[in-house]
Amino acid sequence: MAGRQAGRVVALCGGIGGAKLALGLYNILEPGMLTLIVNTGDDFEHLGLHISPDLDTVLYTLSGVADPERGWGRADETWNFMTELGQLGGETWFRLGDRDLATHVLRTAWLRGGKSLSDFTELSAHALGISAKILPMTDHPVRTVVETAEGNLAFQDYFVRRRCEPVVKRIRFDGAAEAKPSPKATNALSGPDVRAIVICPSNPYMSIDPILAVPGLQCAIKNATAPVIAVSPIIAGNAVKGPTAKIMGELGRVVNTQTIATHYRDLIDALVIDESDGRDVAGIRTPIMATRTKMESLADRIRLGREVIGYGDSLTQKSAERAARVGQ
Amino acid sequence: MAGRQAGRVVALCGGIGGAKLALGLYNILEPGMLTLIVNTGDDFEHLGLHISPDLDTVLYTLSGVADPERGWGRADETWNFMTELGQLGGETWFRLGDRDLATHVLRTAWLRGGKSLSDFTELSAHALGISAKILPMTDHPVRTVVETAEGNLAFQDYFVRRRCEPVVKRIRFDGAAEAKPSPKATNALSGPDVRAIVICPSNPYMSIDPILAVPGLQCAIKNATAPVIAVSPIIAGNAVKGPTAKIMGELGRVVNTQTIATHYRDLIDALVIDESDGRDVAGIRTPIMATRTKMESLADRIRLGREVIGYGDSLTQKSAERAARVGQ
Numbered sequence: 236m237a238g239r240q241a242g243r244v245v246a247l248c249g250g251i252g253g254a255k256l257a258l259g260l261y262n263i264l265e266p267g268m269l270t271l272i273v274n275t276g277d278d279f280e281h282l283g284l285h286i287s288p289d290l291d292t293v294l295y296t297l298s299g300v301a302d303p304e305r306g307w308g309r310a311d312e313t314w315n316f317m318t319e320l321g322q323l324g325g326e327t328w329f330r331l332g333d334r335d336l337a338t339h340v341l342r343t344a345w346l347r348g349g350k351s352l353s354d355f356t357e358l359s360a361h362a363l364g365i366s367a368k369i370l371p372m373t374d375h376p377v378r379t380v381v382e383t384a385e386g387n388l389a390f391q392d393y394f395v396r397r398r399c400e401p402v403v404k405r406i407r408f409d410g411a412a413e414a415k416p417s418p419k420a421t422n423a424l425s426g427p428d429v430r431a432i433v434i435c436p437s438n439p440y441m442s443i444d445p446i447l448a449v450p451g452l453q454c455a456i457k458n459a460t461a462p463v464i465a466v467s468p469i470i471a472g473n474a475v476k477g478p479t480a481k482i483m484g485e486l487g488r489v490v491n492t493q494t495i496a497t498h499y500r501d502l503i504d505a506l507v508i509d510e511s512d513g514r515d516v517a518g519i520r521t522p523i524m525a526t527r528t529k530m531e532s533l534a535d536r537i538r539l540g541r542e543v544i545g546y547g548d549s550l551t552q553k554s555a556e557r558a559a560r561v562g563q
Numbered sequence: 564m565a566g567r568q569a570g571r572v573v574a575l576c577g578g579i580g581g582a583k584l585a586l587g588l589y590n591i592l593e594p595g596m597l598t599l600i601v602n603t604g605d606d607f608e609h610l611g612l613h614i615s616p617d618l619d620t621v622l623y624t625l626s627g628v629a630d631p632e633r634g635w636g637r638a639d640e641t642w643n644f645m646t647e648l649g650q651l652g653g654e655t656w657f658r659l660g661d662r663d664l665a666t667h668v669l670r671t672a673w674l675r676g677g678k679s680l681s682d683f684t685e686l687s688a689h690a691l692g693i694s695a696k697i698l699p700m701t702d703h704p705v706r707t708v709v710e711t712a713e714g715n716l717a718f719q720d721y722f723v724r725r726r727c728e729p730v731v732k733r734i735r736f737d738g739a740a741e742a743k744p745s746p747k748a749t750n751a752l753s754g755p756d757v758r759a760i761v762i763c764p765s766n767p768y769m770s771i772d773p774i775l776a777v778p779g780l781q782c783a784i785k786n787a788t789a790p791v792i793a794v795s796p797i798i799a800g801n802a803v804k805g806p807t808a809k810i811m812g813e814l815g816r817v818v819n820t821q822t823i824a825t826h827y828r829d830l831i832d833a834l835v836i837d838e839s840d841g842r843d844v845a846g847i848r849t850p851i852m853a854t855r856t857k858m859e860s861l862a863d864r865i866r867l868g869r870e871v872i873g874y875g876d877s878l879t880q881k882s883a884e885r886a887a888r889v890g891q
Binding site for chain 1: 610643645647661662663686690
């Protein structure tokens with residue numbers, strides 16, 4: 236695989252936005268060198284099926300079967316299950332495609348049979364020909380609950396059924412404090428051979444915070460020797476897509492780079508921001524690299540991935556030089 | 564609904580063959596006048612889904628969405644779920660269509676939520692616009708086990724996975740002796756207004772016997788005042804379709820009308836046989852009507868249904884005349 240880079244990279248991500256950078260990283264690294272730790276706070280039980288939206292988006296994106304238009308679910312999808320479900324009076328607010336359903340049915344059968352979410356994710360990744368390691372943040376149940384002006388809503392209730400309309404007051408992650416991280420995830424983070432830990436430009440409050448809410452994962456990131464680099468989801472003082480900006484406003488946060496830098500400040504060594512926000516960095520002490528972070532094409536994803544890794548390498552280099560100077 | 568007949572009819576049936584006559588009866592009776600008691604011995608749990616093959620065949624047949632070629636499953640079916648399931652390494656020996664899957668997923672969710680199989684069947688029949696009452700023989704688990712020369716096989720293992728190849732030694736119905744019948748089924752059978760009880764030309768050993776193995780149902784049929792009429796599945800000394808003849812041979816039974824008459828002798832008042840077997844009745848004491856029982860078209864189904872009901876009426880008439888003579 237000519238032109239691919241050596242060294243292991245660990246990335247934290249949620250669904251659509253995060254999966255774009257994950258795909259970029261996947262394309263530039265040697266096989267087996269990318270580990271993705273994926274949010275499972277959005278997981279839920281629906282029609283008796285265990286659904287893991289972010290894991291599926293990552294699996295489908297990296298294997299090339301994701302629908303490029305919708306951003307979620309599978310390409311060449313059909314909806315006959317959904318049509319008949321509606322005919323039978325079943326709930327249709329959460330769209331399940333015929334192809335997609337294979338993942339949910341088989342995962343549910345595996346979980347009921349005593350296997351873990353990690354086991355099933357590994358199987359799926361292998362079956363779909365993915366050489367990256369895709370890990371659920373934990374095999375324990377963590378459920379994102381959105382406390383809104385209209386009451387507490389399970390994540391998918393808020394996100395899909397209510398289309399993010401209710402005003403968010405607080406977001407909590409039930410079960411996270413007790414959840415043990417996947418041992419493969421902590422091992423991946425703490426390895427001495429890790430080149431960089433990347434926080435993808437997913438929604439910090441809804442997609443990354445649930446991962447950080449698992450105490451073992453937060454510790455492992457803080458103790459890691461590799462540089463931790465977050466990619467800001469803000470572009471030109473707004474969120475690229477999805478409800479990030481709306482939620483930030485409702486939580487009383489200004490939608491800008493500083494808010495993101497403050498949010499991740501105890502965790503990261505550096506922040507990658509969009510070039511359009513380059514002047515919006517007053518008072519930020521975290522090292523910053525500004526570049527084009529909008530990922531429209533696969534080439535954009537690959538270029539950004541390469542820049543983030545290169546930036547991480549430069550931080551490692553600097554810190555080695557500093558250590559050498561101190562040692563002199 | 565001009566031309567439709569009054570009076571309630573209760574029919575016992577399994578899947579494909581039985582559903583043909585059920586459809587004929589459904590077409591000639593006034594709405595709400597047909598009750599079907601359906602075999603659930605073939606039910607099984609597959610990929611975590613509760614599948615009721617015979618109930619589904621009856622539901623799909625009566626609502627007009629059954630696939631006319633295959634004989635099972637739905638028309639205009641697609642198989643994308645199955646394709647992706649195979650890609651993920653899931654078991655694909657039992658074919659589940661995308662449309663069909665809505666029934667299995669919703670039924671499983673209902674059962675897990677504490678509803679009964681009867682509840683779900685009623686919902687589905689209503690949603691599919693069926694005015695007949697379709698009742699599972701019981702809401703308790705009964706599982707048909709085929710004892711073969713190659714060991715004991717769950718029904719679908721024998722029937723679908725092994726394509727009925729292993730030699731049958733005995734068929735048993737685990738759970739039947741303890742199963743309580745659906746109260747709606749016993750009520751339907753024992754009502755004083757029942758015009759006829761019809762045993763459809765399903766496989767007697769695999770589709771009707773499990774129903775009769777539920778003690779409450781066998782009693783209710785024996786105590787019923789309405790005439791009980793079985794339609795033989797034998798045509799010209801062979802079974803129309805499926806493994807009936809092969810199984811009869813393996814169980815040491817001759818494939819003819821006499822065997823069927825003997826099988827049902829304690830239960831039925833009359834037997835309807837195919838005209839091709841009209842001379843094969845020596846020694847049978849059960850009243851017999853010979854007609855054309857092969858059902859190729861909807862017209863065949865309707866004609867046979869009408870003849871069976873008419874034959875039942877004539878038996879009722881005779882017995883009334885006999886009672887009147889005795890009373891003189």
